[in-house]
Amino acid sequence: MKVLKDRILKDGKVLEGNILKVDSFINHQFDVELFNEMGKELKRRYEGTEITKILTVEVSGIAIAAIVAQYFNVPVVFAKKHAGRNMDPDSYEADVYSYTKGATFKVRVSKKYINKEDSVLLIDDFLANGNALLGLIDLVEQAGAKVAGAGIAIEKAFQPGRKVVEEKGVRVESLAIIEKMEDNQLSFK
Amino acid sequence: MKVLKDRILKDGKVLEGNILKVDSFINHQFDVELFNEMGKELKRRYEGTEITKILTVEVSGIAIAAIVAQYFNVPVVFAKKHAGRNMDPDSYEADVYSYTKGATFKVRVSKKYINKEDSVLLIDDFLANGNALLGLIDLVEQAGAKVAGAGIAIEKAFQPGRKVVEEKGVRVESLAIIEKMEDNQLSFK
Numbered sequence: 001m002k003v004l005k006d007r008i009l010k011d012g013k014v015l016e017g018n019i020l021k022v023d024s025f026i027n028h029q030f031d032v033e034l035f036n037e038m039g040k041e042l043k044r045r046y047e048g049t050e051i052t053k054i055l056t057v058e059v060s061g062i063a064i065a066a067i068v069a070q071y072f073n074v075p076v077v078f079a080k081k082h083a084g085r086n087m088d089p090d091s092y093e094a095d096v097y098s099y100t101k102g103a104t105f106k107v108r109v110s111k112k113y114i115n116k117e118d119s120v121l122l123i124d125d126f127l128a129n130g131n132a133l134l135g136l137i138d139l140v141e142q143a144g145a146k147v148a149g150a151g152i153a154i155e156k157a158f159q160p161g162r163k164v165v166e167e168k169g170v171r172v173e174s175l176a177i178i179e180k181m182e183d184n185q186l187s188f189k
Numbered sequence: 190m191k192v193l194k195d196r197i198l199k200d201g202k203v204l205e206g207n208i209l210k211v212d213s214f215i216n217h218q219f220d221v222e223l224f225n226e227m228g229k230e231l232k233r234r235y236e237g238t239e240i241t242k243i244l245t246v247e248v249s250g251i252a253i254a255a256i257v258a259q260y261f262n263v264p265v266v267f268a269k270k271h272a273g274r275n276m277d278p279d280s281y282e283a284d285v286y287s288y289t290k291g292a293t294f295k296v297r298v299s300k301k302y303i304n305k306e307d308s309v310l311l312i313d314d315f316l317a318n319g320n321a322l323l324g325l326i327d328l329v330e331q332a333g334a335k336v337a338g339a340g341i342a343i344e345k346a347f348q349p350g351r352k353v354v355e356e357k358g359v360r361v362e363s364l365a366i367i368e369k370m371e372d373n374q375l376s377f378k
Contacts, residue, residue, distance in 0.1 A: 023277070023299065024301065024302070028266065028267065028269065028277075028298075028299055028302065029264050029265065029266045029299075029301075029302040030255070030264065030265050030266075030267075031264055032255055032258045032259055032264070032265065033262075035255070036259075058247075058248050059247050059248055059251070059267075059269075059271070062248070062251045062252050062255075063251050063252065063254075063255040063265065063267075065252075066219070066221055066224070066251075066252040066255045066256055067255055067256070067259075069221045070221055070225075070256075073222075075218050075219065075220055075221070076218065076219050076221065076252065077217065077218045077219075078217065078219075078248075078252075080217065080248075081271075082248070082270075082271065088212070088217075109217075110212065110217055110218075112213065112218075113213070113217065113218040
């Protein structure tokens with residue numbers, strides 16, 4: 001998706017350790033117009049696929065999922081990482097290892113909000129090692145629901161995320177696929 | 190705002206300790222159509238007020254802020270509670286006490302994303318004791334920017350939030366104001 005790739009080249013920053021910083025337009029400050037373009041493109045790619053719900057995970061998937069959901073006319077559920085007192089104890093939960101945070105955390109979704117009739121589109125900002133998506137797939141499967149596919153803003157093709165997710169039989173649509181990232185330079189597939 | 194009040198009466202649940210659970214349509218699963226109505230109404234109320242940026246805080250303000258921002262055509266920034274390795278060290282930070290979590294936490298915004306020319310609309314799901322808003326106001330003031338006002342989904346008028354925020358000279362617009370909440374019943378102002 002050209003508009004996203006151009007924006008990454010213009011405003012993204014490649015840091016040491018294969019980290020791509022996009023916090024000026026995706027995950028600290030964000031650009032709602034860009035997210036709308038992403039929503040239109042994901043709707044186009046998933047045309048004809050039944051989608052009854054969008055599932056994402058705290059924190060940086062939420063805003064993208066909210067805007068994208070407008071093109072699918074479905075509710076959004078976000079899996080919680082930081083469950084407070086108000087978290088429904090009757091929840092599905094899965095473990096996710098985060099390389100960025102260097103720790104395993106649990107993601108939880110109340111059993112009320114995914115059910116076996118659902119066909120769920122997973123949304124996230126990044127696909128790198130695939131752990132967050134595997135956690136979401138686990139939650140959807142626990143509910144007996146169907147994963148319709150995944151919609152990702154930025155995929156790092158030099159990490160194994162796509163492979164591990166596709167091995168679960170899940171379709172992956174990424175809007176910008178980065179093939180190489182080194183010496184403060186990146187190139188797209 | 191009638192559509193929000195009706196939804197609270199239909200799907201909200203009053204729990205012990207003055208907790209209003211709205212996780213089926215606001216803060217775990219959320220209804221993007223409802224958030225769009227909230228965006229239109231906030232745009233109407235803030236007509237004629239200069240707004241250059243929307244600021245909210247992790248987690249449940251993010252989706253509302255994203256949808257509302259479409260009516261103001263401005264970027265959104267969310268203050269981070271859970272700063273990972275990628276957090277910009279050059280940040281404004283403020284302390285916020287959360288009654289729901291029973292703890293004080295820091296909220297942080299990179300200095301890059303609020304500057305002294307900004308006129309900032311604060312968005313959050315709840316206004317109760319006002320601590321989250323005070324934290325956001327603190328961040329905006331540290332940046333030398335102006336607080337244009339606050340846009341809140343649900344205000345608990347029996348808690349001191351509005352008073353403490355208005356004492357800071359900040360305008361508060363809440364879309365549903367709950368006057369009383371007891372015995373599993375609530376009434377609006």
